[in-house]
Amino acid sequence: MKIASRFLTRPDAVRTVMVSLDGEPVAARAGDSVAAALLAHSGDASRQSGKGAPRTAFCMMGICFDCLVEVDGQPNCQGCMITVRDGMVLRRQRGLRKLDGSANA
Amino acid sequence: MPDADLIIVGAGPAGMAAAATAAAGGGRVLLLDEQPRAGGQIYRNVGAGGDARPWLGKDYAAGRPLVAALQAPGITAEFGATVWRIEAGPRVVWSRDGESHVCAARHVLLAGGAQERPVPFPGWTLPGVMPAGAPQILMKTSGLLPRDAVLAGSGPLLYLIAAQMIDAGAAPQALVETQGPAMMLRATRHLPRALMAAGTLAKGLGLIRKIKAAGVARHTGAAGFRAEVAGDGDIAFSFTAGGRAHRLVTPLLLTHQGVVPSTHVSRAAGAAHEWNEAQQAFQPKRDAWGATDVPGIHVAGDGAGIGGAEAAQAAGRLAACDILHRLGRLDEASRDRKAAPDRAALRRAMAIRPFLDAAYAPLPEFLAPEGDTIVCRCEEITAADIRASVDEGANGPRQVKTATRAGMGPCQGRMCDLTVRGILAACGTRPATPRARTPIKPVKLGELAALASHQET
Numbered sequence: 001m002k003i004a005s006r007f008l009t010r011p012d013a014v015r016t017v018m019v020s021l022d023g024e025p026v027a028a029r030a031g032d033s034v035a036a037a038l039l040a041h042s043g044d045a046s047r048q049s050g051k052g053a054p055r056t057a058f059c060m061m062g063i064c065f066d067c068l069v070e071v072d073g074q075p076n077c078q079g080c081m082i083t084v085r086d087g088m089v090l091r092r093q094r095g096l097r098k099l100d101g102s103a104n105a
Numbered sequence: 106m107p108d109a110d111l112i113i114v115g116a117g118p119a120g121m122a123a124a125a126t127a128a129a130g131g132g133r134v135l136l137l138d139e140q141p142r143a144g145g146q147i148y149r150n151v152g153a154g155g156d157a158r159p160w161l162g163k164d165y166a167a168g169r170p171l172v173a174a175l176q177a178p179g180i181t182a183e184f185g186a187t188v189w190r191i192e193a194g195p196r197v198v199w200s201r202d203g204e205s206h207v208c209a210a211r212h213v214l215l216a217g218g219a220q221e222r223p224v225p226f227p228g229w230t231l232p233g234v235m236p237a238g239a240p241q242i243l244m245k246t247s248g249l250l251p252r253d254a255v256l257a258g259s260g261p262l263l264y265l266i267a268a269q270m271i272d273a274g275a276a277p278q279a280l281v282e283t284q285g286p287a288m289m290l291r292a293t294r295h296l297p298r299a300l301m302a303a304g305t306l307a308k309g310l311g312l313i314r315k316i317k318a319a320g321v322a323r324h325t326g327a328a329g330f331r332a333e334v335a336g337d338g339d340i341a342f343s344f345t346a347g348g349r350a351h352r353l354v355t356p357l358l359l360t361h362q363g364v365v366p367s368t369h370v371s372r373a374a375g376a377a378h379e380w381n382e383a384q385q386a387f388q389p390k391r392d393a394w395g396a397t398d399v400p401g402i403h404v405a406g407d408g409a410g411i412g413g414a415e416a417a418q419a420a421g422r423l424a425a426c427d428i429l430h431r432l433g434r435l436d437e438a439s440r441d442r443k444a445a446p447d448r449a450a451l452r453r454a455m456a457i458r459p460f461l462d463a464a465y466a467p468l469p470e471f472l473a474p475e476g477d478t479i480v481c482r483c484e485e486i487t488a489a490d491i492r493a494s495v496d497e498g499a500n501g502p503r504q505v506k507t508a509t510r511a512g513m514g515p516c517q518g519r520m521c522d523l524t525v526r527g528i529l530a531a532c533g534t535r536p537a538t539p540r541a542r543t544p545i546k547p548v549k550l551g552e553l554a555a556l557a558s559h560q561e562t
Contacts, residue, residue: 031247055232
């Protein structure tokens, strides 16, 4: 079940770009951070913690690291510090990452 | 030859004002900031053209001239630049796009600003709970507006954000305030001094009037926060106020207990710090010009103690005057003369702080939580875990960290070190300032290795 976004998006003239989230196409406002785009898309968790708890972007200013997300194959990227680009491939992380970037099963 | 006379870390009000003053005095300035644009959090994105976003208000728009002044010759500004080390020299090591750079200067000014105080309570890690400053950043950068949110906590920023949400057409469903009559009573003795900043007081009263006029439900004296998952992913927020238990259902619970200095950079630089009891936060020790006990390193703005944007600008200019003097570009008498208006402005802006600090003090339940409330969000360490480590003999932040892993995650204690300190103090210890060490933001090993080979050549 997809949880509705916890935010209202102001309708305005900003261009949109397309990214993918776990393989699903998602429209995002050009210029938004990855974390903002994910918050606009849904109210779901954007990752699971090491103990499997749902988390999503929190501070939006680069200090809390709760917005960690895989961006174009790079794990543990701070979603709030990266601007969305057309064609960006995003994946939610479930649990912590190993040194080689794979899931710490 | 050094890369600059002055490297400024942080392009908020303090850093921008210092850059302009130092450059006008003939200094070569390198300004570094982690965000994509100048402004800091308070003026975040203010320089981006096109979208006026009038609901953010006049005080937000006041950041424009500061950003514009960075075009002065003599200022080189680098954005997306994450500083991760300050070393003797002084030299500043910063990273961008996976590549690190080492820059040397005669002086370094740390103007890293503030962060929101962590507000730990049961459920604060759930999606749908955020610090109130986070959606304000989204309102500045993304045009996202909080939907049917509840604002909970206390402090002037909470009123400002409520007013901005109302003006944007996204009024909160409720404002749940933690301050009660006893705190206001304690604060009244600071009112005469606060009248020096009558304009700021009047602004605050105006915000409260706006919130009342908008018909936002208000509770005061609230405590006992708890968030749980309700249906459809909403948050069920329960608390007590006025002797009654309350429960509100909202997609977005926004909490706030004031802001605290961001001190990782100044601590890792080796500057001595002190505990500010009134503000319940650590801050670097500095003289009247912002000089720390580390040669070549000044601090200014909220990162040196919370004072707000106007105080930060004044402190930034004062530090820049002192640095120009130390560079031999301004004699002592000229420095003092040039600094006089900023010193007066700083005194005026700080006059309201004792009142605000007392009236909107954080609640003990957030300073020293108990039970299964998560304290360290990264490592998922609870208050009970930390209290157990204290029972077993830990009497300072290092022992707690070793025993529990609290503070060992990627945020490096930014979200928990004040709470660990609060628990240690509540348990009767006299906790030391926690250490912050290089790299103060995560850097990949490959990036470190590339830097090492570069330095050998």
